[in-house]
Amino acid sequence: MRASQLLMPTLREVPAEAEVVSHQLLLRAGFIRKVAAGIYNILPLGWRVVRKIMQIIREEMDRQGGQEIMMPIVQPAELWQESGRWDVYGPELFRLKDRHGRDFCLAPTHEEIVTALVRQEVNSYRQLPLLLYQIQNKYRDERRPRFGLMRGREFIMKDLYSFDRDEAGLDISYQKMFTAYTRVFQRCGLRFRPVEADSGAIGGNVTHEFMVLAESGEALVVFCPREECGYAANVERAVSPPRREEAVEEARAVQLVSTPSMHTVTQVAAYLGVEPSRIIKTILFQTEKGTVAALVRGDREVNEVKLQRVLGVLRLEMADAEAVEEITGAAPGYAGPVGLKGVEVVADEEVTGMVNAVAGANKNDAHLLNVNPGRDFAPHRVADIRQVRAGDPCPRCGEALQEARGIEVGQIFKLGDKYSRALGAYYLDEYGQSRPIIMGCYGIGVTRTMAAAVEQNHDENGIIWPVPIAPYHVVVVPVNYREEAQAQLAEEVYRELLAAGIEVVLDDRPERAGVKFKDADLVGYPLRITVGARAVETRNLEVRYRATGETQEVPLEGLVSHVQEFIASAVRG
């Protein structure tokens, strides 16, 4: 490709709208352009990257027996009503009506339609297992689209659905996808980690997320530093054995103390001279089933995802000040479990072992001393609702856990029979028994993977593409294209690389060398071959490696094989 003909509108300045690095660089390097909030054009360079990621995914899906299909984006409401999600999905579902007034939606995911397809076409155990996938646009009207491609309203996703006779079959399909995903992200040249995760609204219990490790990641994960142990989990899901202090004190009588204007754990702890871990923190949440009080030790935080699971609710929000006052009779900051009425009380496991604890008095500017769970209040439920953090012991081996941030680029779920029952996808087994098909679903955010790759691989000059997903592998830069000898040599180099099947751009633009170098760094070609006066003289070409910044002189005769070897070894990983 000649740069003079390539639609590669690079920008010198950072567009004001871009906050995160991947967004800035993809815009500046001319990979994407915004059309509306969370909706983008993908330009030639960007599309090449997307296609490479898609190709790797295809190969790995096919390797596991996946069959590629294509399903519609526009889907009738009836299917979503059958599964119950028309009502549950809420405002994130793009809804529309056709000219006759019939309801449709733009698919945010394809469980309904694929299950409907399979229920029609699959009737016998002989047709199972089945792995169907597609690479398709998805639509989610995000409350707040942000971070460029990271959280868009329209994005490209690979979604595969597995159909098995039973749980044992599902286990095999799930394992296949775990393997496939591991290979996909390895082949993309990304540093990533599979973690145990919460399954959220999609349902099911076993699920892993694949996280590309990057500082800017929205997700927080904890992992065991012991390689042999391997425990890793999203904090939404992570568990750790409870830490209970041994009771060394006699339980004393409850005492009311004044704590004027002390409404945070830190303030109360300092004011009363106690450790935050001796305080019972009481947080009120509102759910569709009513208000709930969650109790955790003062040095802990409530894990809302865990709490949501324990309660089995879909909606969970912290109560506002008004609601807190109504229920506790005091401003926020003074809620406590003792004498609290009209709400379900859920205590974290660690709370039950506390002795002579401090808690809010449900009275302004007052706390209670010597509160003892069991004696002074009885929680309706005791469960693990605390957030695990770095330093907590690993649930498998006890080692101190560490934290990292990640970008979720893939997730694999065991769905079970949720959708097959709702939509009536049954098969006949060899005894003539009708059974629900057991399903799994497996997604990879393709456009998000591109953004994540940039988040993880860049420097102050631009993108540093992992070789397997780089838009082109090589850029040939004549220092002065008007210099006949240089132009000719550059053309020669370009032709040879092309003839060898190498993905190469010839920067034949009538720009000064500095501009071309800057663009080469920005766009992130793994290799840059500079053709200057020296090269004309010596027939040795300067090869520069984007990742390391190192340069090397390579004779023209050996250039093609040199480049080929570099690419091959990088793609092999």
Next chain:
RNA sequence: CGGGAUGUGGCGCAGUUUGGUCAGCGCGCUUGCCUUGGGAGCAAGAGGACGGGGGUUCAAGUCCCCCCAUCCCGACCA
């Protein structure tokens, strides 16, 4: 959804406080000269009617109202 900010040529911005040559600057773009190893220089140009609508006024990017779009933040973890 709530809160905040912004909206002026392709990009980045100034101008709005104190209505009146305000429609401007840098980059990019076009043409010419010159230059050519890290975003050169000179010269001459093209390009916007100031997010949209409605008001106030002799006069509105500048003041008022409504709407739209974009970006950021989001519950006092009690």
